[in-house]
Amino acid sequence: MLWMRIKYRLGLIYKTILFKLGLGKLLLKNRYGERILLFHGIDAIGETKYNSRFISKAFFEEFIKYITTHYNVISLDDFYQNKFKKGTLNIAITFDDGYLNNYKYAVPILEKYNIPACFYITTIHEKAPYLWADFLDLVSYHTEKTSVVFERNLYQKSAKKEFIWNKISIKNVAKALPYDVLKMIYQVFEDDWKALPTEDLKDYWKLMNAKQIKEIADNPxxxxxxxxETHASLIDIPLAAAKQEILNSKKQLETICNQPITEFAFPFGFYNQELADYCSEIGFERLLLVDYNTKEDVKNEAWKNRFVMNPYISLEQQLACLLKGSYF
Ligand SMILES: [Zn+2]
Incomplete structure (x- = not known):
């Protein structure tokens, strides 16, 4: 682990120097190709204290401006049809989770530069006003509690402001639970949530409503x-519950958007063959991942991996890692 961290740091320094010297092209050597980028949230200032999901709107605009000028940014339709330009990087843009901040900050910037994007929406809004992960990040950070009990286990607050039991964080436990069990977590921190200035923090938890989702769907x-439906790790919850989640999210979005929904992005990027088969069976034509499970999976043309944006590094470092296709 230590060696990987050193390698990561040295790699970033090397890439930054090349980029600053105008030698970014050296990084492109044999590295033309294609990437689907994965964004989550955009906020006003690029807050990283809660989690790694938010980059600032200024960074986002700088990044979009750069890739529009220097590379070939295309729609996911064109990406899936391999309509790539040779000798450059071909990029498609995706957003996961369905944050209101996507509608507020990202959409106007994407429209300004005429950049296509796909938004993968968690339809939890019919059950709760937030994603449980954002709820947990915000209450864990701000609460004065030093321990809580959930499902009869005692979780202690760590220096990193996470609640840990048996070396596992409450978030990692939560993601493997069916929603009926998971939702009890809201009660554990109910008073902490009420004490938060939730309106001031809205960039970090508010989701798009049906009207905003429909507006995006209607934009060409x-x-x-x-x-x-609830951003559970679908490979960890019971199979029947996982299938229900996949089906419900499709149906709910089809009702909201009044059009067929044919793309599915696995929460956390976690997938298996059985779930992927089920997705195809009910009409999903494109399955978006983070990393492929096996080398064989790369050959499946419906499945695509994605490059996750990193909020902890500079624009030059982000561009250099993007060119390389890896953070190492
Ligand atoms: Zn997600």
Missing amino acids: LFTIGAHG
Whole structure:
């Protein structure tokens, strides 16, 4: 682990120097190709204290401006049809989770530069006003509690402001639970949530409503895909519950958007063959991942991996890692 961290740091320094010297092209050597980028949230300032999901709107605009000028940014439709330009990087843009901040900050910037994007929406809004992960990040950070009990286990607050039991964080436990059990977690931190200035923090938890999702779906630049109903890790919850999540998210979005929803992005990027088969069976034509499970999976043309944006590094470092296709 230590060696990987050193390698990561040295790699970033090397890439930054090349980029600053105008030698970014050296990084491109044999590295032309294609990437689907994965964004989550955009906020006003690029807050990283809660989690790694938010980059600032200024960074986002700088990044979009750069890739529009220097590379070939295309729609996911064109990406899936391999309509790539040779000798450059071909890029498609995706967003996961369905944050209101996507509608507020990202959409106007994407429209300004005429950049297509796909938004993969978690349809939890019919059960709760937030994603449980954002709820947990915000209450864990701000609460004065030093321990809580959930499902009869005692979780202690760590220096990193996470609640840990048996070396596992409450978030990692939560993601493997069916929603009926998971939702009890809201009660554990109910008073902490009420004490938060939630309106001031809205960039970090508010989701798009049906009207905003429909507006994006109706914009010819954008498409809507599904991302599960409650953002559970579908490979960890019971199979029947996982299938229900996939089906419900499709149906709910089809009702909202009044159009077929044919793309599915697996929450956390976690997938298996059985779930992927089920997705195809009910009409999902494109399955978006993070990493492929096996080398064989790369050959499946419906499945695509994605490059996750990193909020902890500079624009030059982000561009250099993007060119390389890896953070190492
Ligand atoms: Zn997600």
